Amino acid sequence: MAKYVSGFSKLSKSDKINWIVNTYFSNSKDAKSILKQYWNTNDKLQSLHDEFIENTITNYYLPLGVAPNFLINGKHYTIPMAIEESSVVAAASKAAKFWLDRGGFKAEVISTTKIGQVHFIYKGDVEQLKSYFKYIKPQLLSDTNSITKNMEKRGGGILDIELIDKTDLLDNYYQLHASFETQDAMGANFINSCLEQFAKTFKNNTQSFENLSPSDIEIVMSILSNYVPNCLVRAEVSCKVSELNEDKSIAPEAFANKFLQAVKIAEVEPYRAVTHNKGIMNGIDAVVLATGNDFRAIEAGVHAYASRKGSYGSLTHASVEDGIFKFWLEIPLALGTVGGLTNLHPLVKLSLELLGKPNAKELMQIVAVAGLAQNFAALRSLTTTGIQQGHMKMHLMNILNQYNANNEEKKALVEHFKTHVVTHNAVVEAIEKLRQ
Ligand code: MEV
Numbered sequence: 483m484a485k486y487v488s489g490f491s492k493l494s495k496s497d498k499i500n501w502i503v504n505t506y507f508s509n510s511k512d513a514k515s516i517l518k519q520y521w522n523t524n525d526k527l528q529s530l531h532d533e534f535i536e537n538t539i540t541n542y543y544l545p546l547g548v549a550p551n552f553l554i555n556g557k558h559y560t561i562p563m564a565i566e567e568s569s570v571v572a573a574a575s576k577a578a579k580f581w582l583d584r585g586g587f588k589a590e591v592i593s594t595t596k597i598g599q600v601h602f603i604y605k606g607d608v609e610q611l612k613s614y615f616k617y618i619k620p621q622l623l624s625d626t627n628s629i630t631k632n633m634e635k636r637g638g639g640i641l642d643i644e645l646i647d648k649t650d651l652l653d654n655y656y657q658l659h660a661s662f663e664t665q666d667a668m669g670a671n672f673i674n675s676c677l678e679q680f681a682k683t684f685k686n687n688t689q690s691f692e693n694l695s696p697s698d699i700e701i702v703m704s705i706l707s708n709y710v711p712n713c714l715v716r717a718e719v720s721c722k723v724s725e726l727n728e729d730k731s732i733a734p735e736a737f738a739n740k741f742l743q744a745v746k747i748a749e750v751e752p753y754r755a756v757t758h759n760k761g762i763m764n765g766i767d768a769v770v771l772a773t774g775n776d777f778r779a780i781e782a783g784v785h786a787y788a789s790r791k792g793s794y795g796s797l798t799h800a801s802v803e804d805g806i807f808k809f810w811l812e813i814p815l816a817l818g819t820v821g822g823l824t825n826l827h828p829l830v831k832l833s834l835e836l837l838g839k840p841n842a843k844e845l846m847q848i849v850a851v852a853g854l855a856q857n858f859a860a861l862r863s864l865t866t867t868g869i870q871q872g873h874m875k876m877h878l879m880n881i882l883n884q885y886n887a888n889n890e891e892k893k894a895l896v897e898h899f900k901t902h903v904v905t906h907n908a909v910v911e912a913i914e915k916l917r918q
Pocket of ligand 1: 567757758759760761762764860861864869
């Protein structure tokens with residue numbers, strides 16, 4: 483059967499599935515039953531999911547776990563995390579408990595400004611463009627009144643618009659560079675609507691200014707930026723070095739030194755920094771996803787921030803001064819707790835309620851803490867036992883499931899591997915032995 487199709491999006495869901503399974507699968511019956519297995523029996527809920535995107539054929543499940551015992555700015559939280567990687571929630575919970583006994587996490591929002599740009603080409607005299615911008619700026623703001631009205635009621639809106647000359651980077655390239663405050667909304671729709679209106683106003687009013695014409699300005703595009711270095715949050719933990727005493731195999735001072743070395747390596751060495759930051763994002767993405775935010779936007783912005791000094795480096799830093807160990811993270815996070823999926827997805831609503839219905843600033847703090855906790859847990863394992871001990875213990879269940887172990891077998895093998903090293907081969911051998 484041909485592997486191309488026209489008008490696919492207009493087919494019914496069952497016709498879409500029939501085309502897929504008949505075109506791509508040797509056993510179309512099995513494929514169809516796997517797809518249907520994940521449909522929700524609640525039709526209303528299923529149609530909600532069907533309508534999130536185009537061409538939905540089934541639901542893709544991720545586990546939603548919780549990491550309890552987080553103390554952030556004196557308040558207790560149980561943090562929801564949606565993630566497939568087996569060790570992440572366990573590591574977060576362990577780090578939360580460790581810091582619960584040492585005063586918890588401190589977090590603060592440093593800034594909340596978001597950015598959007600209208601990119602355009604202009605080949606004329608730059609002084610004339612500058613004068614036109616000065617002339618039209620009040621109208622750029624007033625023409626967006628109907629878009630900004632509600633946001634202004636909530637304390638947000640457009641903060642400023644600047645004309646930026648980028649012709650040193652690209653011939654004839656200029657921008658309207660705008661900054662926004664979007665309060666509890668992530669604000670993508672609000673920002674993009676404002677920008678598209680700026681573009682229209684900017685292009686369509688040239689006749690009213692000296693001898694400029696609309697064709698002098700070629701709008702290329704209008705879009706928010708996911709680089710938000712002025713939407714920053716900082717999370718921190720600290721304690722006396724002597725209190726870093728949980729691991730009996732290493733003295734607290736030696737642990738603090740090794741931990742600091744690990745952070746310093748990630749600060750200067752990009753190969754290590756990428757993995758170090760990936761570990762941070764294990765925690766961040768899981769909470770971002772559970773709370774219905776856009777993890778791709780967060781990822782893009784965070785990694786750009788990690789490169790802001792010209793080479794990619796660690797997002798966390800650590801120090802020991804006067805016997806005090808300090809470990810902190812500073813990252814840009816443009817998050818929302820209203821709008822988007824937050825009003826739609828029942829599990830997102832549940833996750834936000836679990837967190838005590840935080841506003842966007844509080845969510846920024848919680849998410850940053852989840853990232854810091856994750857990095858603490860990873861560095862603690864890496865600099866002491868090594869990462870595989872914990873990882874393989876968590877991975878054991880995945881291997882057992884892969885070999886269809888029943889509950890009795892699982893119980894016996896989990897017990898067995900409490901005192902044996904978990905490797906894929908060792909687990910397979912143990913299953914086979916048990917089944918003999
Ligand atoms: C694995 O998902 C994350 C780690 O590699 C992070 C790190 O190396 O710091 C353990």
